[in-house]
Amino acid sequence: MISSRWSPVQRRAVGAYLGLAIGDALGATVEFMTPQEIKASHVRHKEIIGGGWLRLKAGHVTDDTTMSLALGDALLQAGRFDPCVAAHAFDAWMRTKPVDIGNTVRRGILHFRRTGEPCSPPDEQDAGNGSCMRVLPAILACHGAAEEALELACLHQGRVTHHNPLAEAGTWCVARLVRMAMADAEPGEMLAGPVAALVSAWPIFRFRTRPEISHPSGFIAETLRAVFQGFFDSDTFEECLIKVVNLGGDADTTGAIAGMLAGAYHGVEAIPERWLQALHPPVADACVSQALALLAASPLPVMSTK
Ligand code: MN
Ligand code: MN
Numbered sequence: 001m002i003s004s005r006w007s008p009v010q011r012r013a014v015g016a017y018l019g020l021a022i023g024d025a026l027g028a029t030v031e032f033m034t035p036q037e038i039k040a041s042h043v044r045h046k047e048i049i050g051g052g053w054l055r056l057k058a059g060h061v062t063d064d065t066t067m068s069l070a071l072g073d074a075l076l077q078a079g080r081f082d083p084c085v086a087a088h089a090f091d092a093w094m095r096t097k098p099v100d101i102g103n104t105v106r107r108g109i110l111h112f113r114r115t116g117e118p119c120s121p122p123d124e125q126d127a128g129n130g131s132c133m134r135v136l137p138a139i140l141a142c143h144g145a146a147e148e149a150l151e152l153a154c155l156h157q158g159r160v161t162h163h164n165p166l167a168e169a170g171t172w173c174v175a176r177l178v179r180m181a182m183a184d185a186e187p188g189e190m191l192a193g194p195v196a197a198l199v200s201a202w203p204i205f206r207f208r209t210r211p212e213i214s215h216p217s218g219f220i221a222e223t224l225r226a227v228f229q230g231f232f233d234s235d236t237f238e239e240c241l242i243k244v245v246n247l248g249g250d251a252d253t254t255g256a257i258a259g260m261l262a263g264a265y266h267g268v269e270a271i272p273e274r275w276l277q278a279l280h281p282p283v284a285d286a287c288v289s290q291a292l293a294l295l296a297a298s299p300l301p302v303m304s305t306k
Contacts, residue, residue, distance in 0.1 A: 001288055002268055011267040012182045013140055013295050017068075017287035019237065019263020020256045022275045024064040026246040027255025027285075028052045034215050035248050046242045048278035050251075054099050059280040062100045064133040065287075067093055068146025071157055072137030072290045075300060081141055082303040088155040089120035102126045102218065119159045124197055127166035129223040131158035133253045135171050135292060136260050139178050145299035150175055155303045167203060170220040172230075173198040173205075174227075174257060181264035187232055195228065208233075216249040226254045227261065239264045239268040249277035 006014065030038045032149050038045050050058035067090065074089030075081055087109075094101065094109050105128075108120040131154075138157050142150040154175050157169055163289045176194035199206050207213065207225040216222040230244035237259075244258040245251045263271065276284065 006268075008184070008267070009143070009182055010292060010295060011269060012264050013143070013291040014120055014288050015237075015263035015266060015268035015271060016136055016140075016178060016182070016260045017263070017291040018268060018271055018276065018279070019241075019259030019261075020068060020133075020283065021065045021259070021283055021287050022048070022263075022271065022279055023241055023245070023257070023259025023304055024061045024252045025050075025056075025279055026241060026259075026275070027251035027253070028054060028056050028060075028062050030245055030248050030251045033248040033251070035246060038246055038248050042242070044242065046238075048275055056099070057280070058126050059278045059283070060099075061280065061283050062252050063098050063102070063105070063130075063261045064253050065283065066096075066098055067105075067130075067134040068136050069286050069290060071134055072140070072294055075141050076290070076293055077138055079297070080301045080303060081138070081153050081156060082305065083118035083156045083160070085113045087160045090160055102128060102130045105130045105161045108163075112160060120154075120161055120163045122163045124164065126220050127164045127170075127220045129167070129220045129250065129253050129257070130218075131162035131167050131172070132171040132174050132220060132223070133256050135175050136178065137174050137290070139182075140291060141298055142295035142302065143179075143182070143295055143298040145302065149299065149302040150179065152304065154163060156293060156302070166204075167220050169198055169202055170205065170224050171209055173225070174261065178264045179260055181261060184251055187265075188233075191232060195232075198224075214246075214247050214249075216247055218253065223250060223254055223257065227258045230254075230258045231261050231265075233301030234262075236263040237266040238272050 070093035216226040234240035
């Protein structure tokens with residue numbers, strides 16, 4: 001499945017996609033648990049064993065990964081990025097009766113079904129993490145494109161369900177970080193660039209505070225504080241993911257976002273073999289082939305409207 005002939009960028013893109021799925025599969029076991037509950041039942045949760053409130057089979061993934069794959073497939077098929085490509089992809093995804101689906105995501109897709117409008121109404125309240133968790137295909141499809149194209153692509157996929165300034169700012173920051181990681185940037189540059197910009201515009205994203213974030217909810221600021229804390233204060237892919245999912249809360253999604261970032265930064269070769277083996281093979285294959293296909297097709301043209 002993993003080839004030594006891949007270029008550094010291919011290894012990072014595949015690392016990001018497998019990282020997303022592995023973080024999702026690992027975190028789902030402890031989703032909605034508190035750190036104390038995790039400690040009581042797992043001591044330290046670090047194996048992909050399934051279970052959790054969704055009663056997943058070991059190695060299976062949730063909406064974080066399957067929405068990403070749905071978006072990426074649709075982009076490859078369309079050969080372009082416009083808001084309707086994303087909306088149709090999510091609509092078709094919801095018809096597959098996914099194992100989990102967030103309220104904001106459901107509402108946005110129903111709005112599209114009812115109106116044909118691929119942009120949900122602005123919502124000042126609901127700054128969920130659902131648009132951030134599925135942003136990877138947009139990043140890969142815009143590899144080699146101008147920053148403006150990537151920013152527009154992030155909005156296209158995000159606003160189908162999450163039309164909220166905080167969700168958009170967080171998603172954009174993660175997109176820039178993954179793009180920098182794929183270009184071999186150092187953590188110091190990431191902190192000084194996208195993270196500093198995000199925190200200065202929205203201080204609620206500030207991390208490394210006392211007390212540190214624990215039990216992060218699906219609120220984008222809590223999610224990203226957990227992800228930043230895990231990524232910037234760890235040396236390896238494995239350490240990052242274990243730290244993040246053991247915070248509990250929306251652990252499949254913090255795991256997915258941390259996995260995409262750490263996978264892009266450390267590359268696929270840094271992912272522990274036991275986690276690669278544990279991931280459901282059809283999911284692993286889909287992540288690898290889609291990462292490579294999106295890179296090969298990139299940059300896809302990003303249209304401003306349908
Ligand atoms: Mn999920
Ligand atoms: Mn989740």
